[in-house]
Amino acid sequence: MTVYFIGAGPGDPELLTKKAERVIGECPVCLYAGSLVPPEVVSCAPTGARVMDTAVMTLDDTHAEILAAHQRGEDVARVHSGDPSLYGAIAEQIRRLRADGIDYQIIPGVPAYAAAAAALGQELTIPEIAQSIVLTRVSMKSTSMPENETLDNFARTGATLAIHLGVRNMREIVRQLVPHYGEDCPVVVAYRVGWPDQMFIRGTLADIQKKVRASKITRTALTLVGPALGEIQDFRDSALYDPETPHVLRPVNGKFG
Numbered sequence: 001m002t003v004y005f006i007g008a009g010p011g012d013p014e015l016l017t018k019k020a021e022r023v024i025g026e027c028p029v030c031l032y033a034g035s036l037v038p039p040e041v042v043s044c045a046p047t048g049a050r051v052m053d054t055a056v057m058t059l060d061d062t063h064a065e066i067l068a069a070h071q072r073g074e075d076v077a078r079v080h081s082g083d084p085s086l087y088g089a090i091a092e093q094i095r096r097l098r099a100d101g102i103d104y105q106i107i108p109g110v111p112a113y114a115a116a117a118a119a120l121g122q123e124l125t126i127p128e129i130a131q132s133i134v135l136t137r138v139s140m141k142s143t144s145m146p147e148n149e150t151l152d153n154f155a156r157t158g159a160t161l162a163i164h165l166g167v168r169n170m171r172e173i174v175r176q177l178v179p180h181y182g183e184d185c186p187v188v189v190a191y192r193v194g195w196p197d198q199m200f201i202r203g204t205l206a207d208i209q210k211k212v213r214a215s216k217i218t219r220t221a222l223t224l225v226g227p228a229l230g231e232i233q234d235f236r237d238s239a240l241y242d243p244e245t246p247h248v249l250r251p252v253n254g255k256f257g
């Protein structure tokens with residue numbers, strides 16, 4: 001048997017990949033993170049499948065279900081939100097699978113930052129404005145951050161920041177970022193992206209804390225920060241389609257790049 005770690009995307013069932021939908025539809029056992037993955041995402045599980053919400057389960061509980069499926073020779077769809085490679089908590093699960101000699105595969109999904117950018121209708125990397133995205137989080141009650149992975153360090157780059165698990169610590173986020181980005185830097189807080197009740201709060205580092213407090217959002221939100229989030233019109237076109245820039249597939253004056 002095989003355990004399939006499946007990225008369910010941010011919440012919209014239509015953002016499942018074709019492979020993810022097919023595998024869920026073939027597995028006799030489906031374990032999904034119900035606090036972040038809506039039931040509609042796993043509704044394609046086969047009739048009679050053992051479908052369990054793991055939100056109330058421990059690592060030992062989920063592994064016990066996998067071991068039982070292994071003994072029955074049944075494949076398992078282990079469905080996580082977004083993409084499993086980012087805060088998917090799959091490393092510790094994989095460690096146990098390897099110890100027990102159980103095969104596994106990973107099927108990627110749409111990460112929250114990409115879905116948020118799509119819903120906002122904008123690109124996060126603007127030529128000569130921002131060409132990097134930092135995916136990070138704040139500690140809060142979750143696992144502590146490595147010593148050098150601080151918002152202050154990341155902010156020094158001027159990159160677009162995608163901050164997970166930080167909406168309840170907005171005051172500290174603002175405190176660390178203002179010295180590097182300035183109070184007028186655009187901020188977007190994306191709440192439950194891909195769900196029917198998704199919401200986007202736009203502001204700046206000067207007022208986003210007040211706006212978030214008024215919204216009463218306390219979880220399931222992604223904070224995007226950086227100049228690329230502004231309504232920028234005065235930027236140069238990418239060299240990718242520049243007729244004067246040689247390209248490996250597009251000659252300029254008879255020459256290829």
